[in-house]
Amino acid sequence: NAGVTQTPKFQVLKTGQSMTLQCAQDMNHNSMYWYRQDPGMGLRLIYYSASEGTTDKGEVPNGYNVSRLNKREFSLRLESAAPSQTSVYFCASRAAAGGTQYFGPGTRLTVL
Amino acid sequence: QKEVEQNSGPLSVPEGAIASLNCTYSDRGSQSFFWYRQYSGKSPELIMSIYSNGDKEDGRFTAQLNKASQYVSLLIRDSQPSDSATYLCAVTEGGSARQLTFGSGTQLTVLP
Numbered sequence: 001n002a003g004v005t006q007t008p009k010f011q012v013l014k015t016g017q018s019m020t021l022q023c024a025q026d027m028n029h030n031s032m033y034w035y036r037q038d039p040g041m042g043l044r045l046i047y048y049s050a051s052e053g054t055t056d057k058g059e060v061p062n063g064y065n066v067s068r069l070n071k072r073e074f075s076l077r078l079e080s081a082a083p084s085q086t087s088v089y090f091c092a093s094r095a096a097a098g099g100t101q102y103f104g105p106g107t108r109l110t111v112l
Numbered sequence: 113q114k115e116v117e118q119n120s121g122p123l124s125v126p127e128g129a130i131a132s133l134n135c136t137y138s139d140r141g142s143q144s145f146f147w148y149r150q151y152s153g154k155s156p157e158l159i160m161s162i163y164s165n166g167d168k169e170d171g172r173f174t175a176q177l178n179k180a181s182q183y184v185s186l187l188i189r190d191s192q193p194s195d196s197a198t199y200l201c202a203v204t205e206g207g208s209a210r211q212l213t214f215g216s217g218t219q220l221t222v223l224p
Contacts, residue, residue, distance in 0.1 A: 033211065040120070042200065042216035043156070058211060090155055100146070101202075101212055103155040 002026055004104035006091050012110045013081045021076040021107050023091030031094045032074035033058075033101070034066060036087040043090065049074055081111045115139075116203050118215035126223050131188040133218050135201030138182070145177055146212065147186045148200040156200055160186060191222040 004025045013019055025032065034046040045058030049068040063085060065077045074093075078085060091104040115138040125131045133147075144163055148156035162168045162175040162184065174187040184203075188195055198219045202212040 040216060043202075043212075043214040045211045048211060100158050100161060103157070106155050 006104040025093040029093035116215040
């Protein structure tokens with residue numbers, strides 16, 4: 001099992017460009033999450049999907065959209081990138097509420 | 113807003129010593145507690161979970177939970193240089209798929 005995979009690993013964008021970060025899990029987990037991690041800020045939740053077909057906002061959703069394409073895949077889209085979105089983005093999944101959350105390897109995004 | 117507080121460190125201990133990491137949380141409804149380890153440039157990985165008051169031991173790691181004081185800690189016995197990492201405390205409400213709330217992490221350095 002690959003666990004949680006993310007693509008791309010690194011990305012550089014110019015202000016105003018758009019892109020989609022891809023995430024997939026092969027653990028048959030119901031819940032999936034997108035976090036961003038900034039120095040000294042810990043992990044902050046952007047969006048989550050409790051189950052296939054549902055998505056909800058987290059702590060910092062502005063400037064992002066998500067799609068739960070199917071049970072395996074959960075994508076994060078930046079429609080018009082801004083320098084403030086420079087960060088490391090982690091996708092995670094969890095089988096059940098209160099259970100262990102597993103993280104992908106992360107995407108390091110720089111917006112110039 | 114739910115908060116999880118950790119001392120940012122850095123915390124330095126000599127090899128073979130006990131490292132003690134502390135975390136407090138604000139939401140009395142929290143029921144699940146996790147410690148993640150994150151090496152520089154890597155994704156968080158779960159090392160301990162604890163759900164009830166008291167101690168839980170796993171090898172060199174012991175998690176301690178005191179819900180009355182809203183306090184959770186992690187002890188690392190016989191610390192090794194390979195334990196040098198950032199340790200993230202995370203808390204969630206029981207039965208909630210919503211999210212983990214993370215602390216900002218404590219950076220631990222184990223000196224050879």
